[in-house]
Amino acid sequence: MSRASSPLGLHRVLEPPGVLPQAAWRLDPSPAIAPDEVRVRVDRLNLDAASYRQLREAHGDDPDKIRAAVLDIIATRGKMQNPVTNSGGMLTGTVEESGPDSPLSLKPGQRIATLVSLTLTPLTITDGLRSWDGKSEQVPCRGHAILFARSIAAVLPEDLPVPLSLAVMDVCGAPALTSRIVKNGAVVAVIGAAGKSGSLSAAAARQAGAAKVIGIVPNEAEADLLRNLALVDEIVIADARDPVTLATKVEAAGGPADVTVVCVDVPGCEGGAILSTKQGGTVIFFSMATNFAAAALGAEGVAADVTMLVGNGYVPGHADLALGLIRGVPSVRNLFERRVAK
Amino acid sequence: MSRASSPLGLHRVLEPPGVLPQAAWRLDPSPAIAPDEVRVRVDRLNLDAASYRQLREAHGDDPDKIRAAVLDIIATRGKMQNPVTNSGGMLTGTVEESGPDSPLSLKPGQRIATLVSLTLTPLTITDGLRSWDGKSEQVPCRGHAILFARSIAAVLPEDLPVPLSLAVMDVCGAPALTSRIVKNGAVVAVIGAAGKSGSLSAAAARQAGAAKVIGIVPNEAEADLLRNLALVDEIVIADARDPVTLATKVEAAGGPADVTVVCVDVPGCEGGAILSTKQGGTVIFFSMATNFAAAALGAEGVAADVTMLVGNGYVPGHADLALGLIRGVPSVRNLFERRVAK
Numbered sequence: 207m208s209r210a211s212s213p214l215g216l217h218r219v220l221e222p223p224g225v226l227p228q229a230a231w232r233l234d235p236s237p238a239i240a241p242d243e244v245r246v247r248v249d250r251l252n253l254d255a256a257s258y259r260q261l262r263e264a265h266g267d268d269p270d271k272i273r274a275a276v277l278d279i280i281a282t283r284g285k286m287q288n289p290v291t292n293s294g295g296m297l298t299g300t301v302e303e304s305g306p307d308s309p310l311s312l313k314p315g316q317r318i319a320t321l322v323s324l325t326l327t328p329l330t331i332t333d334g335l336r337s338w339d340g341k342s343e344q345v346p347c348r349g350h351a352i353l354f355a356r357s358i359a360a361v362l363p364e365d366l367p368v369p370l371s372l373a374v375m376d377v378c379g380a381p382a383l384t385s386r387i388v389k390n391g392a393v394v395a396v397i398g399a400a401g402k403s404g405s406l407s408a409a410a411a412r413q414a415g416a417a418k419v420i421g422i423v424p425n426e427a428e429a430d431l432l433r434n435l436a437l438v439d440e441i442v443i444a445d446a447r448d449p450v451t452l453a454t455k456v457e458a459a460g461g462p463a464d465v466t467v468v469c470v471d472v473p474g475c476e477g478g479a480i481l482s483t484k485q486g487g488t489v490i491f492f493s494m495a496t497n498f499a500a501a502a503l504g505a506e507g508v509a510a511d512v513t514m515l516v517g518n519g520y521v522p523g524h525a526d527l528a529l530g531l532i533r534g535v536p537s538v539r540n541l542f543e544r545r546v547a548k
Numbered sequence: 549m550s551r552a553s554s555p556l557g558l559h560r561v562l563e564p565p566g567v568l569p570q571a572a573w574r575l576d577p578s579p580a581i582a583p584d585e586v587r588v589r590v591d592r593l594n595l596d597a598a599s600y601r602q603l604r605e606a607h608g609d610d611p612d613k614i615r616a617a618v619l620d621i622i623a624t625r626g627k628m629q630n631p632v633t634n635s636g637g638m639l640t641g642t643v644e645e646s647g648p649d650s651p652l653s654l655k656p657g658q659r660i661a662t663l664v665s666l667t668l669t670p671l672t673i674t675d676g677l678r679s680w681d682g683k684s685e686q687v688p689c690r691g692h693a694i695l696f697a698r699s700i701a702a703v704l705p706e707d708l709p710v711p712l713s714l715a716v717m718d719v720c721g722a723p724a725l726t727s728r729i730v731k732n733g734a735v736v737a738v739i740g741a742a743g744k745s746g747s748l749s750a751a752a753a754r755q756a757g758a759a760k761v762i763g764i765v766p767n768e769a770e771a772d773l774l775r776n777l778a779l780v781d782e783i784v785i786a787d788a789r790d791p792v793t794l795a796t797k798v799e800a801a802g803g804p805a806d807v808t809v810v811c812v813d814v815p816g817c818e819g820g821a822i823l824s825t826k827q828g829g830t831v832i833f834f835s836m837a838t839n840f841a842a843a844a845l846g847a848e849g850v851a852a853d854v855t856m857l858v859g860n861g862y863v864p865g866h867a868d869l870a871l872g873l874i875r876g877v878p879s880v881r882n883l884f885e886r887r888v889a890k
Contacts, residue, residue, distance in 0.1 A: 322851065511863060518854065
């Protein structure tokens with residue numbers, strides 16, 4: 207490419223000019239890479255669940271029409287971003303060419319997964335999606351995609367099955383940020399500790415030197431699951447939407463916590479998380495159901511001097527950290543394997 | 549009171565039992581205080597704007613009916629929480645009795661303002677609101693209110709007019725958290741630097757030792773205002789909802805920032821704030837218009853390793869810090885005085 211490249215991929219934005227690739231209507235997916243880009247030979251798209259559902263409903267479950275619709279989106283937009291749901295997904299593939307100035311440390315031949323959304327990834331499909339039956343969001347295909355200097359991709363490990371690695375990478379921001387925040391000797395509470403991001407966060411807290419990990423689950427069935435994981439020191443069964451009960455039970459289990467990690471996608475957990483946390487402690491909100499105002503006003507309403515973090519999905523090294531936990535903690539690996547099998 | 553008291557005021561909750569005072573339908577506003585409580589002789593309620601507007605509209609601007617409605621709410625609920633808007637407001641008054649175990653350090657005779665909402669403050673009115681004309685949200689009255697151990701109240705300083713102090717206290721969380729986060733030598737960007745919380749945050753950043761403060765405003769008129777405040781080193785005029793333009797201009801002005809403070813109540817500023825911040829830096833979101841998912845996904849989409857904080861309205865000492873800035877920075881005081889006069 208003759209144009210100067212931007213680490214954010216601004217040089218690939220065709221319409222409208224000046225916006226980020228994710229906000230763009232159309233990207234330039236040309237295969238020639240800039241010195242800081244990487245070209246990937248794509249073998250599979252993993253469409254976002256909301257996007258796939260919309261496509262299926264809009265086309266009456268007709269595989270040919272669904273296939274045609276996806277092909278049309280990619281050909282028109284230069285990326286797989288469903289114009290109705292605005293969502294994308296991710297892809298797996300093999301590194302074909304890595305520019306000399308790319309900071310991603312990828313080498314030709316490595317099998318990778320993108321951890322940034324398809325909504326901002328330049329993409330071309332060359333096989334007409336003929337290997338896809340249109341019946342699931344897993345799209346086997348041939349084509350190429352472009353990674354920018356500030357894209358995020360992870361090498362798929364050879365010692366783990368691909369679906370397992372993908373499931374781990376999907377939630378790897380939570381354990382990575384937990385690991386960064388938890389100090390040696392801390393009391394850590396994990397709301398939703400029997401889930402994917404919750405169990406990894408509990409394992410990360412333990413690895414980071416937590417003195418006590420309290421796992422919070424909504425019912426006896428999840429408590430059993432958590433007991434089998436042998437990840438936490440104390441199990442609290444409580445409705446996380448009831449602040450007083452939750453905080454009382456967490457205190458009885460050895461809290462309040464220095465760090466509380468919210469890993470359940472249920473609205474209304476802000477107050478309970480705040481109240482279960484020590485003055486001077488930290489709440490990490492990983493749930494996309496978190497309401498910003500409820501958190502800000504909730505803390506003020508109980509004079510809680512707590513640091514509240516928006517769970518950033520990106521922490522350098524997050525995929526490696528999470529995959530390391532999966533290798534090192536057999537019970538968590540087992541939990542993921544059962545969830546993936548479903 | 550014979551019951552054991554709770555620092556959160558749980559012992560004052562009558563219906564439904566077990567919830568926080570803010571979530572309660574009815575509180576017990578009895579004047580007898582527990583050892584860790586404080587009783588305040590109330591002289592003025594400052595109703596939340598949304599609540600007052602609802603009352604006025606529901607009662608066709610009839611002052612007698614509005615007065616009767618407010619009296620009825622307080623008599624029924626033991627607190628001034630509008631059941632339609634769920635909002636409250638704050639109050640001013642004089643400390644009448646301070647329990648021996650109260651941690652609030654208040655002395656009888658001190659004039660104070662509550663910095664926690666009326667929605668969780670036990671309240672009784674004894675004068676039938678006869679001094680209130682019902683024509684504004686400022687309600688002169690007589691009665692008493694109860695503060696819990698974990699309530700927040702600030703002594704109204706004698707050297708400043710009350711309306712000025714109240715306006716400052718209303719936004720005092722922003723400069724306090726800014727002051728805590730900004731390190732000596734930091735580059736700080738303040739989005740909405742010509743506003744109340746923005747100008748105080750810029751002054752706090754300067755006081756905390758920022759090497760450079762970049763003020764971001766949407767237009768030339770606010771840039772003029774900011775120039776007159778002489779608070780910032782660089783002024784950037786940009787639409788904060790346009791990430792690429794904002795980040796480019798902030799960079800040209802000496803950024804990206806180590807700390808970006810978002811002080812404008814406009815949706816869609818998450819991406820611009822993230823992109824204007826250095827890798828490893830911090831974004832503090834003080835705008836109630838912040839969208840949690842937009843912040844979390846926005847950072848991931850550009851591989852931004854930034855710490856994102858939910859702006860907690862409570863930081864110990866926040867009112868004193870902000871009032872100190874008002875006394876020490878005449879231009880900010882002047883800005884507040886003009887806003888209060890409007």
